[in-house]
Amino acid sequence: MKILTIIVSYNFERWMKPCLESLTRSVHPTDVLVIDNGSTDRTVSLLRESYPWVHLIANGENLGFGRANNIGLRLALDEGYDAAFLLNQDAWVSPDALGILAERAERHPAFGILSPVHLNGAGNGLDKGFAQYVGCPRREDLPADKDVVEAPFVNAAFWFIPARTLRTVGGFSPLFYHYGEDKDYINRLHRHGLKVGYAPQAFGCHDREFRTVSREAFFRSEYVYLLSEYANLNRPFSGAFAYSVLACMKKALQAFARLKLKDGCTYLRLTAKLSARTCEAVRIRRETEQAGAHFL
Numbered sequence: 001m002k003i004l005t006i007i008v009s010y011n012f013e014r015w016m017k018p019c020l021e022s023l024t025r026s027v028h029p030t031d032v033l034v035i036d037n038g039s040t041d042r043t044v045s046l047l048r049e050s051y052p053w054v055h056l057i058a059n060g061e062n063l064g065f066g067r068a069n070n071i072g073l074r075l076a077l078d079e080g081y082d083a084a085f086l087l088n089q090d091a092w093v094s095p096d097a098l099g100i101l102a103e104r105a106e107r108h109p110a111f112g113i114l115s116p117v118h119l120n121g122a123g124n125g126l127d128k129g130f131a132q133y134v135g136c137p138r139r140e141d142l143p144a145d146k147d148v149v150e151a152p153f154v155n156a157a158f159w160f161i162p163a164r165t166l167r168t169v170g171g172f173s174p175l176f177y178h179y180g181e182d183k184d185y186i187n188r189l190h191r192h193g194l195k196v197g198y199a200p201q202a203f204g205c206h207d208r209e210f211r212t213v214s215r216e217a218f219f220r221s222e223y224v225y226l227l228s229e230y231a232n233l234n235r236p237f238s239g240a241f242a243y244s245v246l247a248c249m250k251k252a253l254q255a256f257a258r259l260k261l262k263d264g265c266t267y268l269r270l271t272a273k274l275s276a277r278t279c280e281a282v283r284i285r286r287e288t289e290q291a292g293a294h295f296l
Helices: 016-024 043-050 066-078 096-105 128-132 162-167 181-191 215-230 235-258 260-275 278-288
Strands: 001-008 031-036 055-060 083-087 091-093 111-120 158-160 195-206
Touching: 001 096, 001 215, 016 043, 016 091, 031 043, 031 066, 043 055, 055 158, 066 083, 066 162, 083 091, 083 096, 083 162, 096 111, 096 158, 096 195, 111 128, 111 162, 111 181, 158 162, 162 181, 181 195, 181 215, 215 260, 215 278, 235 260, 235 278, 260 278
Parallel strands: 001 031, 001 083, 031 055, 111 195
Antiparallel strands: 083 158, 091 195, 111 158
């Protein structure tokens, strides 16, 4: 299976060595494409000097996660790759991970996306987000006897996407700049009858324990989640409106009732922001309702 690994970078210098060198150790070969979103550190020069085998596209500006990945996904289809592997810049994989994912993807075509198990940066426990998504708090409790395990959601730090999925679901929606695009993609994946899951025998490390959730980050996550519900094809538009715009308004009223005036005002602003994107959400819902390589 011919695989293109796609890494969207922004100030990649800190993680470049563990990320890229994990791919050189991969038992299953992969071509590597780095799409740089206007890094301000030495990312571009280091890639050119130390990793000449990496195909580099230097955008010179920050296109966001989805748009940048779509460049690579389009290239994967145009150049006849059997699958794309999306890998976060702050992540790396075990030597056998790609081979296991490729084999499982061929054996289980109902899965439109497969992921390895997400470990923390130290590799000594599950990534907290992954543990929550799959409902398994400890690495020891993973169902190691299964080929693949279905999950409702796995974030896009490690996504193995067969080309058949790209031709059915397409790329990331332009509704999302950064965050929320993976939730939206999986909603569309489910709409077209495909599953997402992970292979318990494959592993990758995601070095993000150091991140803190600020108030700004919390409300950004609230917004992108509500926006993903607005675009959710698994609900009729009336239901999507209720789970997005009306839900946001409800959160505002609840905040005011608890005398959290600042939060209430923030939710009101988010309600207005969601409402302003109604025409765009409706257009994209219509566009993605049918199978196709959308946005690629």
